[in-house]
Structures are given as structure tokens and as C-alpha cells.
Amino acid sequence: MWSDSKLAPRFLPALLALTACTTPQEATRPPIADAQGVTLSSDAPQWKYLSIAVASEGAPLSPLPVPGHVDLDPRRTSAVGAPLPGRVETVLVRAGTRVKKGDRLFSVKSGAYVEIERDTSVSRAQVAVRERLVARAKELLELKAAPQKEVLAAEAELEEARLALRAAESKQRSLAVTPEGDGLFWVRAPRDGTVVDLDVFPGLEVGPERDKPLIRLSDLDEVLVIADVPESDVNDVNVGEKVTVTSTSGEVLRDGIVEYVSEVVEPRRRTVEVWVRAINADRVLRPNGFVEIAFHPDEGGQVVRVPDAAVVTRGSSTVVFVATAPGRLEPKTVKTGRRRDGETEIRSGLAAGDRYVSRGALLLLNQVDLVAEH
The missing domain is CATH 2.40.30.170 (Efflux pump adaptor protein, beta barrel domain)
Structure with missing residues (x-):
């Protein structure tokens, strides 16, 4: 597509030269230009620089890749981090490694995990103690050496201890790691995939507050x-x-x-x-x-296709010059589609059978704009 803004001054001398080179007979019939178009006599020298074609339809242009x-x-992508603060001990994967769900990725030594394991052990021991107290209270009740309320109180304390144990075990399971003793745990792959990002190495201090994942699997x-x-x-x-x-x-x-x-x-x-x-x-x-x-759009219809040189820009509009009467050429606003291999699709504004300027449209646009400026 041609733009008028930069090339207009370049064509102005050519227009003046055309006028100067005409014979006296031709000079009596100069082109008549107005804001709506240009009228040329049949023997006007400008025709040498113009070509008129008849618009026809063809298959839509293939889109460019x-x-x-x-x-x-x-x-299908998962981020992997460390659920507790600690120091990385061992890394078993590298970028590009394929893993299965549950495979070990890296290990972390964590004091926080020691505390969680201790809390779970204490809760488990508390349950064992409360179970023995309940059994003892029931024995005393059978011997009529203790009232019923002591049994009920012991059972209530046992239930409380069991709730505490379940909470501690749930917290430990939610970390989705495998303990290996002495505060060491393994972080495992949450899914099948390939290591596409790796930002972990032995000795690295890690924790749940880290923004960037240590590993990404996809x-x-x-x-x-x-x-x-x-x-x-x-x-x-x-x-x-x-x-x-x-x-x-x-x-x-x-x-x-x-x-x-x-x-x-x-x-x-x-x-x-x-x-x-x-x-x-x-x-x-x-x-x-x-x-x-x-x-590969599914396009069963036909579209009008014209040479790129036929399409020019006029301000914010795209126009094609159309022959509306003998010697009369007027700019018509069109909607364009794809452009490829020197051709442009016209989606609207120009119909099959219309006669249009296929070469020299910019020359005509310069004449129309020159009149409009004055």
C-alpha cells in the first residue's frame, strides 16, 4: 500500500513537467481536479501513467505464517519448593531430567522438622498415657473404687489427646515430604514430568517464604x-x-x-x-x-483482489480510485484484508466488475489532495 504523506512532494514536479510537455492542443484540455476526484480528457497525457482494470473475484489470499x-x-506444570526452612543436603536431578510422581528430588536438613517430629511423638505418647488412665479408671469403677465421673473425665482427656495427635500427624503429612531421621527430609516430585527450571544446590538455605520455586516440573x-x-x-x-x-x-x-x-x-x-x-x-x-x-481458515467465499499499487492511504482512510464515468476517476473508501505477493484483498467498497485504477493511484491522489489544500 502506498502512503501519500511522504511521496506527494516527489510527484509534484512530475505533474508540472507533464503540463509543460503537452502540445498546445492538449494544453487546452487540462485535467480537472476537485476534492471528489479527477476528470481527464481522452487524450490527456496523464493516461500514460495510469492503468484501468476491471475488478474480479478470486480465492482469499493465504495468511502468512x-x-x-x-x-x-x-x-501441566508444577512448582516445587521447600515447605520448611533448612539447608539443602543433596540434589538428585538437573535441568532436563525426567521424573515420575514420587521420585526424590532433593533433601533438606531442617531444625523445624525436628520440632514437628517431636510434637508428633509427644502427642502419640500422650495418647498412650491417656489410654492407660482410661483403662485404670474402668478397672476401679468395676471394683467400685472410683466413681463413674472419673471414667468420663479420663475418656474426655483421651479424646483430647487423640485430637492433638491427629492434628500433629496431619501437619506432618501436609508437608508432602519423606523423613529420613535427624531432621532430614526428602522433597519428592508431585507429578510426572521434566525438570524445566532448577534453582537449587547443596548448601542453599531454603524456606517456604521464597518467592521463586526451587524446581519447576512440566x-x-x-x-x-x-x-x-x-x-x-x-x-x-x-x-x-x-x-x-x-x-x-x-x-x-x-x-x-x-x-x-x-x-x-x-x-x-x-x-x-x-x-x-x-x-x-x-x-x-x-x-x-x-x-x-x-x-488455514475455512473460507468458502470469494474476495476481490487488486494490486498493492491500487490501494492508497488518504488520511485515516484506505481508498481505491474508481472510474465512475468516462474520464472521471474518484477515490472510494475500501476495507482491506490480507496482503501477500503484491496483492491486497478488498473486503468491502469495491465489487467485481467495477473499473478501478490499478496503476498510478498515488498520482491521482496527489492531484486531489493538492486541490483540497487550496
């Missing part, structure tokens, strides 16, 4: 491909649509399915984020790798 990158699926059997689709093309992209994921060299890597289309336009690049889900059992798609995505 858009850049993207491979990302983790948040629903199931890479499925990944997301994040595409940046131009704003002008995103209306043709639909959730559930099948796409092709290729390498930057054009090699087809995988088919995918559009899962999400953002409702927000990135203001600087004027692109819209689109998520594509792809099966990745063979690990061809690697997280953070660059790829391209080819969309």
Missing part, C-alpha cells in the same frame, strides 16, 4: 505454542481451528489446535496473542524454541 514460541502448559507430552497474530488477520482465527506448526526453516513439525485468542491488542506491535495446543510426545517442540504457525 506468523512467528511464535513454544511455552509450557500451566495446567509434562511436555503437550505444550502450548504462543503466536503473535497481526491485528488485521486475527478476526480470521477461531478457537478449535487446526493449524500447522513449522520450524523457522519451514519444516513441518506438528499440527495443533487453537485453544485461546486474546481480546487485547499489543499496542506497540499491533498483534494479538493466540495459544495453540500441540501434542509433543517425541519432544520435537522444545520450550522457548522459536517456530512459525500457519493458519
